[in-house]
Amino acid sequence: MPYLDYAASAPLRAGALAAMLPLLERPAANPSSQHAQGRAARAAVETAREQVAALVGAAPPEVVFTSGGTEADNLAVKGAVLARPPGGRHLVCSAVEHHAVLDAAAWAEADAGAQVDLAPVDRFGRVDRDRLAGLLRPGRTALVAVMAANNEVGTGQPVAAVAELAHAAGAVVLCDAVQAAGLPGVDMAADGIDLLALASHKLGGPTGVGALVVRPGTSLRPLLHGGGQERGVRSGTLPAAAIAGFGAAAAAALTDRRSGAAAALAALRSRLLTGLRAVAPDLEVNGDPDPAGTGLPGLLSARLPGRRAEDLLLLLDRHGVACSAGSACASGAVTPSHVLVAMGRDPVQARETIRFSLGHASTQADVDAAVAAVAQALEVLARAPVAQGARR
Amino acid sequence: MTNQVLVAMSGGVDSSVAAALAVEAGWDVTGVHLKLADTPGHLQVQGKGCCTLADAEDARRVADTLGIPFYVWDMAEEFQRAVVDDFAAEYAGGRTPNPCARCNEQVKVVGLLARARALGFDALATGHYARVEDGRLYRGADAAKDQSYVLYMLGPAELARLRLPLGRLTKPEVRATAARLGLRTAAKPESYDVCFVPDGDTAGWLERRLGHRPGDVVDGAGRVLGHHRGAYRYTVGQRRGLGVTAPTPRYVLRVEPAAGRVVVGDRAELAIGAVHLERATATDGHGLRPGRAKVRLRAHGAEVGCQVAPVDDRVRLDLDEPVDAVAPGQAGVLYDGDLVLGGGTVAATEPK
Numbered sequence: 064m065p066y067l068d069y070a071a072s073a074p075l076r077a078g079a080l081a082a083m084l085p086l087l088e089r090p091a092a093n094p095s096s097q098h099a100q101g102r103a104a105r106a107a108v109e110t111a112r113e114q115v116a117a118l119v120g121a122a123p124p125e126v127v128f129t130s131g132g133t134e135a136d137n138l139a140v141k142g143a144v145l146a147r148p149p150g151g152r153h154l155v156c157s158a159v160e161h162h163a164v165l166d167a168a169a170w171a172e173a174d175a176g177a178q179v180d181l182a183p184v185d186r187f188g189r190v191d192r193d194r195l196a197g198l199l200r201p202g203r204t205a206l207v208a209v210m211a212a213n214n215e216v217g218t219g220q221p222v223a224a225v226a227e228l229a230h231a232a233g234a235v236v237l238c239d240a241v242q243a244a245g246l247p248g249v250d251m252a253a254d255g256i257d258l259l260a261l262a263s264h265k266l267g268g269p270t271g272v273g274a275l276v277v278r279p280g281t282s283l284r285p286l287l288h289g290g291g292q293e294r295g296v297r298s299g300t301l302p303a304a305a306i307a308g309f310g311a312a313a314a315a316a317l318t319d320r321r322s323g324a325a326a327a328l329a330a331l332r333s334r335l336l337t338g339l340r341a342v343a344p345d346l347e348v349n350g351d352p353d354p355a356g357t358g359l360p361g362l363l364s365a366r367l368p369g370r371r372a373e374d375l376l377l378l379l380d381r382h383g384v385a386c387s388a389g390s391a392c393a394s395g396a397v398t399p400s401h402v403l404v405a406m407g408r409d410p411v412q413a414r415e416t417i418r419f420s421l422g423h424a425s426t427q428a429d430v431d432a433a434v435a436a437v438a439q440a441l442e443v444l445a446r447a448p449v450a451q452g453a454r455r
Numbered sequence: 456m457t458n459q460v461l462v463a464m465s466g467g468v469d470s471s472v473a474a475a476l477a478v479e480a481g482w483d484v485t486g487v488h489l490k491l492a493d494t495p496g497h498l499q500v501q502g503k504g505c506c507t508l509a510d511a512e513d514a515r516r517v518a519d520t521l522g523i524p525f526y527v528w529d530m531a532e533e534f535q536r537a538v539v540d541d542f543a544a545e546y547a548g549g550r551t552p553n554p555c556a557r558c559n560e561q562v563k564v565v566g567l568l569a570r571a572r573a574l575g576f577d578a579l580a581t582g583h584y585a586r587v588e589d590g591r592l593y594r595g596a597d598a599a600k601d602q603s604y605v606l607y608m609l610g611p612a613e614l615a616r617l618r619l620p621l622g623r624l625t626k627p628e629v630r631a632t633a634a635r636l637g638l639r640t641a642a643k644p645e646s647y648d649v650c651f652v653p654d655g656d657t658a659g660w661l662e663r664r665l666g667h668r669p670g671d672v673v674d675g676a677g678r679v680l681g682h683h684r685g686a687y688r689y690t691v692g693q694r695r696g697l698g699v700t701a702p703t704p705r706y707v708l709r710v711e712p713a714a715g716r717v718v719v720g721d722r723a724e725l726a727i728g729a730v731h732l733e734r735a736t737a738t739d740g741h742g743l744r745p746g747r748a749k750v751r752l753r754a755h756g757a758e759v760g761c762q763v764a765p766v767d768d769r770v771r772l773d774l775d776e777p778v779d780a781v782a783p784g785q786a787g788v789l790y791d792g793d794l795v796l797g798g799g800t801v802a803a804t805e806p807k
Contacts, residue, residue: 374570377485377574380524394512395511396527397528443573446575447573
């Protein structure tokens with residue numbers, strides 16, 4: 064079945080499964096335990112820590128394992144806010160950040176005396192550097208959050224330039240690299256990132272594990288207290304098997320990056336776009352028209368005017384093609400994406416957007432099957448002029 | 456017969472069983488839950504109203520149990536515009552709306568059916584207690600649960616594509632079926648309230664939307680007997696909350712929103728001898744015909760015989776015996792035995 068929803072969750076890589084299995088089958092082992100089994104689990108965790116650090120240009124001790132990207136973003140935002148005195152709790156977030164950042168910032172505003180400003184983006188979803196600069200309050204801005212590349216439209220952000228501005232104002236930089244860590248990749252040192260959020264399953268590792276990479280000297284208050292694991296920043300018994308899978312996925316993602324996977328994915332995306340344009344000439348691409356370089360090479364956000372994303376998803380699902388609409392609420396309904404709205408789309412246009420995302424196991428056959436399914440879906444919708452009227 | 460069927464699944468026991476019976480009938484079933492309200496989670500009251508997150512989860516688990524594809528569609532905008540805003544506007548206009556009929560007409564049945572057809576489905580199935588046979592609409596077998604009243608506006612085009620698997624079942628049979636199939640909604644309580652007024656305080660809900668609109672409570676001769684905070688708080692036949700002391704009980708006879716007046720009188724004055732329906736439709740698509748019928752003027756009210764006299768899309772009904780307290784805005788539904796002939800919205804009434 065053609066899977067084009069890597070941005071939601073990537074299939075588990077064979078290497079990740081292979082790394083996990085021995086740890087799942089072995090007798091119980093807490094990586095903190097002082098016995099042979101514990102040491103073996105600890106060794107697996109530390110190997111993974113090195114693999115994750117290598118993926119993002121960090122040193123292994125900077126990696127703090129979490130339960131996933133959401134926890135990493137929450138720890139970064141809340142931890143950085145709480146580490147500052149009440150007068151210095153100003154936050155600047157790009158308007159297209161993931162809800163894990165935006166809602167954590169909203170919490171900080173409601174419950175921790177923070178002030179939050181959202182930095183606007185242009186019609187491609189790229190942060191406007193000058194306007195972001197105007198929002199900074201030197202000495203009082205605690206944190207600036209700018210993601211590496213957007214999960215809904217794939218647009219890359221000028222992270223290094225923003226980091227320079229943020230550091231000049233005395234703020235730390237959070238970069239949510241949940242989507243971009245594999246491709247196109249990020250480099251903490253080169254980009255001047257202080258806090259970097261990662262999720263294992265977007266790289267082809269298991270769900271339930273992620274990391275916040277913390278540059279030394281960055282003040283952070285822990286949110287989870289207990290056994291003092293992860294240098295006291297994040298208590299909780301480390302899930303050794305999941306972390307080993309995460310590490311293996313990170314290593315594989317790095318290998319992919321170095322062997323030209325971005326170009327291969329970009330070619331697949333281009334094939335997809337060409338195919339879709341042939342069956343839907345009115346298709347509009349959301350985001351950076353040329354994502355090569357800083358954006359997500361395998362992501363295509365497309366608006367099909369006059370067709371509801373919900374309807375398209377159902378028809379594609381019927382053909383076994385998995386993709387997604389921009390975002391879903393708790394009930395599972397498709398809601399107008401805040402990203403598309405920030406880019407200037409109106410809510411109706413935002414609801415006409417579907418996202419295809421390709422990754423490590425994607426093939427031409429997947430892409431061609433998706434194009435064929437879209438063609439059939441559009442045919443079904445075109446046969447029913449009734450619905451256009453009922454939709455108003 | 457083709458059998459790709461979309462089932463509207465609210466998360467209640469009725470639509471759960473409707474979906475289960477659709478699967479048992481061998482149809483190719485897809486479940487859809489309509490998100491009709493944007494109530495934030497922390498404001499939702501468990502077990503109250505409908506369309507809560509818990510309802511969506513219940514519907515999803517039932518779909519899992521049945522092994523059918525399941526989707527949640529956000530129709531909150533349509534619901535807000537067609538049902539919620541209309542509900543407030545009707546009360547503001549001195550009428551007493553039936554939001555369930557309105558919802559079926561605009562969103563749940565007619566609207567959803569059009570969307571199902573657009574997606575290539577052959578039919579829509581719902582958990583209403585009513586029957587469709589040979590393209591005509593009939594009362595459900597369970598007299599106490601019969602919902603044909605809120606479906607009167609369907610025409611032949613809709614009825615040809617609507618399947619009502621619960622039509623021949625009683626509520627206890629539906630619950631027993633749910634239990635037999637292990638559906639988690641088997642013992643779920645009924646929701647009786649207007650779903651978007653979860654605390655049941657319609658007057659308070661209207662006041663928040665419409666604000667204070669103070670005016671007078673008067674008798675038939677125009678004498679001021681008291682004052683009120685908003686005419687929309689009153690419905691024809693209402694006795695409580697009038698703030699009027701009189702030797703015999705007073706009842707609301709009329710609501711005059713333009714003048715801000717609520718007219719009250721004796722119980723005897725509530726008796727209605729004739730009703731005018733507007734936006735009248737017939738389930739056979741040919742319009743209502745002059746003659747004899749029975750009319751129901753409230754969801755679970757009694758039926759009375761009447762003489763039907765159509766004039767274009769308006770209909771005059773002369774009632775065989777007087778009916779108390781009929782409010783403009785309510786639905787009037789015409790029956791011939793169990794067959795639903797059609798109906799309309801009460802536009803005006805004439806006293807006996």
